[in-house]
Amino acid sequence: MDTQSYCPVPPGVGMEENFLSLDDILLSHERLPVRTECVFPRLGFLEKSSDTQDIPEATKMELPLWLSKGLYERKRKVLSVELPKVYREGWRTVFTADPNVVDLHKMGPYYYGLGSQMLHFDSPENPDIAQALLQTFIGRFRRTMDSSQNAYNEDTSALVERLDSLEKVLFRSGQNGLNSFQSWEKGQASQLTASSLVLNYRKRKLADVQT
Amino acid sequence: PHCCVHAKSAARSDLIPSIKLRHCCLLRNQRCIMAYLYDRLLRIRALRWEYGSVLPANVRFHMSAEEVQWFSQYKKSLASFMRSLGGGAGLDITQDMKPPKSLYIQVRCLKDHGEFEIDDGTVILLKKNSQHFLPRWKCEQLIRQGVLEHVVS
Numbered sequence: 597m598d599t600q601s602y603c604p605v606p607p608g609v610g611m612e613e614n615f616l617s618l619d620d621i622l623l624s625h626e627r628l629p630v631r632t633e634c635v636f637p638r639l640g641f642l643e644k645s646s647d648t649q650d651i652p653e654a655t656k657m658e659l660p661l662w663l664s665k666g667l668y669e670r671k672r673k674v675l676s677v678e679l680p681k682v683y684r685e686g687w688r689t690v691f692t693a694d695p696n697v698v699d700l701h702k703m704g705p706y707y708y709g710l711g712s713q714m715l716h717f718d719s720p721e722n723p724d725i726a727q728a729l730l731q732t733f734i735g736r737f738r739r740t741m742d743s744s745q746n747a748y749n750e751d752t753s754a755l756v757e758r759l760d761s762l763e764k765v766l767f768r769s770g771q772n773g774l775n776s777f778q779s780w781e782k783g784q785a786s787q788l789t790a791s792s793l794v795l796n797y798r799k800r801k802l803a804d805v806q807t
Numbered sequence: 808p809h810c811c812v813h814a815k816s817a818a819r820s821d822l823i824p825s826i827k828l829r830h831c832c833l834l835r836n837q838r839c840i841m842a843y844l845y846d847r848l849l850r851i852r853a854l855r856w857e858y859g860s861v862l863p864a865n866v867r868f869h870m871s872a873e874e875v876q877w878f879s880q881y882k883k884s885l886a887s888f889m890r891s892l893g894g895g896a897g898l899d900i901t902q903d904m905k906p907p908k909s910l911y912i913q914v915r916c917l918k919d920h921g922e923f924e925i926d927d928g929t930v931i932l933l934k935k936n937s938q939h940f941l942p943r944w945k946c947e948q949l950i951r952q953g954v955l956e957h958v959v960s
Contacts, residue, residue: 615842
């Protein structure tokens, strides 16, 4: 694995986001069901279902996470944020029953990331949500790690497609370790290779020429 | 934000939620721009290690003037650091990134690259598909750039 020189900003851990992380920016783009607790004058155009000039109090709408976090205040006279279905009690029971059955990519794709961010909104269910996230992760981790260490040189798409994005990162990391070890065993570790960054830029160049 | 202070003093505090919302949007745009520009710098920096100190024209074409300047300053910092290693003797740490097993290696040319001079003065013609037995340190950069291929028996 050649491109160790490019180290993008990783996503934040737990409830923290990393300001410059592209993954966290994508994560905070996810929409949440909210209810306004005050009037938002002159912003009626944001709320497409009605035709008013202002957004009235008690309007139900969807806002991206970044905006919900920015507007939310503990005293709650601005916004109240609803829990998306996957973090509510019904689904939490399903996850803790058998965490390996669930397709977390469909439930997410940022199941753990968004779940951790939900803790910012002071729901009384926060301790249960946090527990469910942790237990689900623990329940699934073993299988993810095992399969990443045992799938050598094969199509892993079936293994990967039901993983959430955090699990995918771990899987890829395991695969890289496995591939590096195998390559070392074959005596390829000292073979000089072309930089993958360079090869990618080459491919891009051809595509530009063709358009 | 500044406009909230004005809204309060002009007794239009009812506008504050909307002002706050707009402010969040501005901060969001700022965050996206900064993350994008920062990621570009990380990739440009990686090119110094993966490609070399002179960037290919097609990459340089897509860099802003500030990025070109940044790259040139990064190069200088790296070069002065490398010169200071080994008690002033200097060490090129962008070489030998994989453990070397021999002084000379077998390489195959992947594309025409013209004439290439090695240390004893001999000139080699790097023609596509030609194979050569060359000093490792001379080839490393050309292999990374995809001009030569390291042939391991």
